Amino acid sequence: MKEKRFWLRTVILxxxxxxxxxTIYSNVFVEKKAIQVGDSAPDFVLTDLNGNKxxxxxxxxxxxxxxxxxxxxxxxEKEMPYINNQYNLYKNEGVEVIAVNVGExxxxxxxxxxxxxxxxxxxxxxxxxxxxAYHIGPLPTTFLIDKDGKIVDMITxxxxxxxxxxxxxxxxx
Amino acid sequence: MEHVxxxxxxxxxxxxxxCEACGKPLEEVPTLVDMRYEGSARRSQTYNKTIxxxxxxxxxxxxxxVWLIVITLIASAIGTxxxxxxxxxxxxxxxxxxxxxxxxxxxxxxxxGFHDLYSSWxxxxxxxxxxxxxxxxxxxxxVPLYRALNNQRVTRNEQFLQRQRLFSRAQAxxxxxxxxxxxxxxxxxxxxxREENGNILAEKGRFSRWGPYVxxxxxxxxxxxxxxxxxxGMYVDENMWIREGEIKExxxxxxxxxxxxxxxxxxVYEKEKEKEAFQPAIDRVGSGMMAKxxxxxxxxxxRVGPVVAGEEPKLKKxxxxxxRVNEPLKHDHYALYQVDFKLDELKNMSxxxxxxxxxxxxxxxxxxxxxxxxxxxxxxxxxxxxxSYFPDFYFDENGNPNTRSKVPNNPAFVFKMFAxxxxxxxxxxxxxxxxxxxxxxxKYKMSFAGIETRNVSALTVRRDFxxxxxxxxxxxxxxxxxxxxxxxxxxxxxxRIDEEVLIAAHTxxxxxxxxxxxxxxxxxxxxxxxxxxxxxxx
Numbered sequence: 044m045k046e047k048r049f050w051l052r053t054v055i056l057x058x059x060x061x062x063x064x065x066t067i068y069s070n071v072f073v074e075k076k077a078i079q080v081g082d083s084a085p086d087f088v089l090t091d092l093n094g095n096k097x098x099x100x101x102x103x104x105x106x107x108x109x110x111x112x113x114x115x116x117x118x119x120e121k122e123m124p125y126i127n128n129q130y131n132l133y134k135n136e137g138v139e140v141i142a143v144n145v146g147e148x149x150x151x152x153x154x155x156x157x158x159x160x161x162x163x164x165x166x167x168x169x170x171x172x173x174x175x176a177y178h179i180g181p182l183p184t185t186f187l188i189d190k191d192g193k194i195v196d197m198i199t200x201x202x203x204x205x206x207x208x209x210x211x212x213x214x215x216x
Numbered sequence: 217m218e219h220v221x222x223x224x225x226x227x228x229x230x231x232x233x234x235c236e237a238c239g240k241p242l243e244e245v246p247t248l249v250d251m252r253y254e255g256s257a258r259r260s261q262t263y264n265k266t267i268x269x270x271x272x273x274x275x276x277x278x279x280x281x282v283w284l285i286v287i288t289l290i291a292s293a294i295g296t297x298x299x300x301x302x303x304x305x306x307x308x309x310x311x312x313x314x315x316x317x318x319x320x321x322x323x324x325x326x327x328x329g330f331h332d333l334y335s336s337w338x339x340x341x342x343x344x345x346x347x348x349x350x351x352x353x354x355x356x357x358x359v360p361l362y363r364a365l366n367n368q369r370v371t372r373n374e375q376f377l378q379r380q381r382l383f384s385r386a387q388a389x390x391x392x393x394x395x396x397x398x399x400x401x402x403x404x405x406x407x408x409x410r411e412e413n414g415n416i417l418a419e420k421g422r423f424s425r426w427g428p429y430v431x432x433x434x435x436x437x438x439x440x441x442x443x444x445x446x447x448x449g450m451y452v453d454e455n456m457w458i459r460e461g462e463i464k465e466x467x468x469x470x471x472x473x474x475x476x477x478x479x480x481x482x483x484v485y486e487k488e489k490e491k492e493a494f495q496p497a498i499d500r501v502g503s504g505m506m507a508k509x510x511x512x513x514x515x516x517x518x519r520v521g522p523v524v525a526g527e528e529p530k531l532k533k534x535x536x537x538x539x540r541v542n543e544p545l546k547h548d549h550y551a552l553y554q555v556d557f558k559l560d561e562l563k564n565m566s567x568x569x570x571x572x573x574x575x576x577x578x579x580x581x582x583x584x585x586x587x588x589x590x591x592x593x594x595x596x597x598x599x600x601x602x603x604s605y606f607p608d609f610y611f612d613e614n615g616n617p618n619t620r621s622k623v624p625n626n627p628a629f630v631f632k633m634f635a636x637x638x639x640x641x642x643x644x645x646x647x648x649x650x651x652x653x654x655x656x657x658x659k660y661k662m663s664f665a666g667i668e669t670r671n672v673s674a675l676t677v678r679r680d681f682x683x684x685x686x687x688x689x690x691x692x693x694x695x696x697x698x699x700x701x702x703x704x705x706x707x708x709x710x711x712r713i714d715e716e717v718l719i720a721a722h723t724x725x726x727x728x729x730x731x732x733x734x735x736x737x738x739x740x741x742x743x744x745x746x747x748x749x750x751x752x753x754x
Binding site for chain 2: 049052053055059062063066067069070086087088089098113114115118145146148149150151153154166168170171172173175176180199200
């Protein structure tokens with residue numbers, strides 16, 4: 044009788060603990076979004092300012108620093124030169140940068156690119172398709188993708204130049 | 217296991233206050249017995265041996281349950297002090313926003329997770345603990361209560377009877393006849409009668425005692441439904457803004473569905489246009505002041521072939537539909553609801569290239585404000601280049617023109633105007649009602665020629681596979697509530713001891729109703745109506 048009670052209580056508590064654990068884990072400690080660290084990065088195709096098609100899956104074997112930005116976003120403006128500087132150092136080590144603009148006018152994007160003399164491809168997500176696939180909220184948001192196309196990290200908010208360097212180091216193939 | 221044997225012979229679990237069978241108090245009790253849970257042994261209060269028992273007993277306490285609810289309530293209240301994350305501008309990082317706006321309090325608000333309360337781990341833990349408390353409290357009470365009600369005997373112990381709130385004791389005269397009469401009346405009133413050695417127990421509405429537990433089962437099912445929303449694929453809740461003429465991917469559908477906005481319609485009630493019956497109401501609020509219809513005419517498409525984000529999709533038309541408030545477009549368990557709109561967003565802006573002196577125009581350009589051209593050629597050596605474009609223009613803190621967003625709320629342009637007599641071009645900064653010539657006096661200017669606008673519609677994308685579970689849980693919740701609220705569990709004991717009749721009655725609530733009922737039963741019998749001993753004392 045006593046044994047039975049103990050096991051019954053243990054089982055009921057265990058079931059409830061499992062349910063709570065799962066809920067809190069899946070909701071808080073894993074991003075609620077469809078996209079998570081460790082997932083393979085959703086493939087996309089976008090056209091850059093020179094009319095070239097840029098497809099993420101073509102970058103297998105290289106680390107990809109995928110940055111979502113807008114011209115009106117001050118933190119983006121601040122970190123863009125850092126990314127540019129570090130890109131020039133890391134591109135020979137197999138790290139590529141793709142900067143996805145969140146669907147602004149080409150003229151505005153071009154002006155911005157000229158102003159900062161960005162040397163990496165800048166693509167425009169005209170129909171929000173890539174933003175939806177990556178569940179982009181606040182800008183800037185950066186995804187670090189390794190040589191196997193896996194998402195290593197997601198960063199929201201401004202980065203210092205040192206941050207950018209560190210992050211590029213982690214995805215060096 | 218230890219047991220307590222009552223003098224009536226029934227074996228009770230340890231911790232029992234009133235014998236399950238005859239009701240005899242097994243411990244010292246005050247003048248009136250406490251009938252909560254029939255004086256049964258709430259298990260939590262009896263065993264306290266292992267760690268599992270300790271956890272169990274903690275959650276078995278109603279006091280703990282109430283405190284959990286109070287804490288949740290306070291946390292929810294605090295969560296309303298500053299806006300929740302979903303209401304702050306979407307372009308700013310919440311970490312910075314709360315501190316900037318509300319100082320160190322805002323910083324802590326953010327750090328502790330109050331900014332997104334329903335998703336913060338500790339809030340969910342609180343809700344979960346309430347759920348645990350609910351399950352354990354219920355289990356710990358419903359089992360002994362069921363045992364006690366199931367084991368109760370007709371013949372109750374004298375002490376049990378005389379310590380009921382409603383009790384009378386009188387000489388038995390003509391007992392048998394009177395008893396028959398009372399039993400008849402009780403049966404008519406829906407009591408179930410049990411007899412034993414000339415004593416009776418009349419009982420009705422026992423099922424009302426299970427009401428709270430049925431209610432709790434409903435609540436648990438509801439909580440499980442809410443929990444399932446976090447299982448991927450069970451629940452989608454997204455928002456989309458779509459301009460007239462645009463085709464956009466529907467968020468939350470993983471690139472599978474696209475929507476085209478053909479037209480957004482906003483209608484109001486206007487005088488003369490409605491039936492006679494509406495005229496006074498329209499007069500009262502004013503013609504054109506009351507909304508009549510919000511409607512988006514859309515076409516739903518499905519993407520054909522593999523989904524690669526960003527690629528120009530191949531689309532197959534599924535259906536045309538007019539989405540109106542409460543009339544969503546439904547397909548594949550997705551529903552699109554009309555939630556918001558914006559009238560007259562700027563679409564195109566036209567300018568004449570004119571000579572400032574003569575006002576002569578050399579041609580007109582029309583600029584698409586979403587995707588302006590780089591260059592507009594007017595022929596005969598006249599052309600206009602667009603050097604910069606600011607769709608939502610303002611001067612930033614450094615005094616430079618900048619844009620607040622990508623929405624053309626306040627467009628501004630930097631033009632370079634070329635003419636046969638100005639081959640190097642003149643630069644002009646042109647915004648609404650504002651022209652700046654940064655490089656000196658120009659011969660030409662861009663003069664405003666008109667605008668074209670369109671409407672924007674906002675839709676909510678919803679897919680919810682948990683709704684029916686919430687519905688079932690809610691229905692069970694209500695059934696339990698009704699069961700416990702609208703029925704009373706009433707019992708009446710009549711026992712003859714030697715030449716005396718002892719009558720006692722109990723109800724779990726509505727004593728007034730019970731007394732009225734008993735008056736009707738005893739008024740024309742020799743039995744003495746039980747007296748409320750709680751009244752007597754006070």
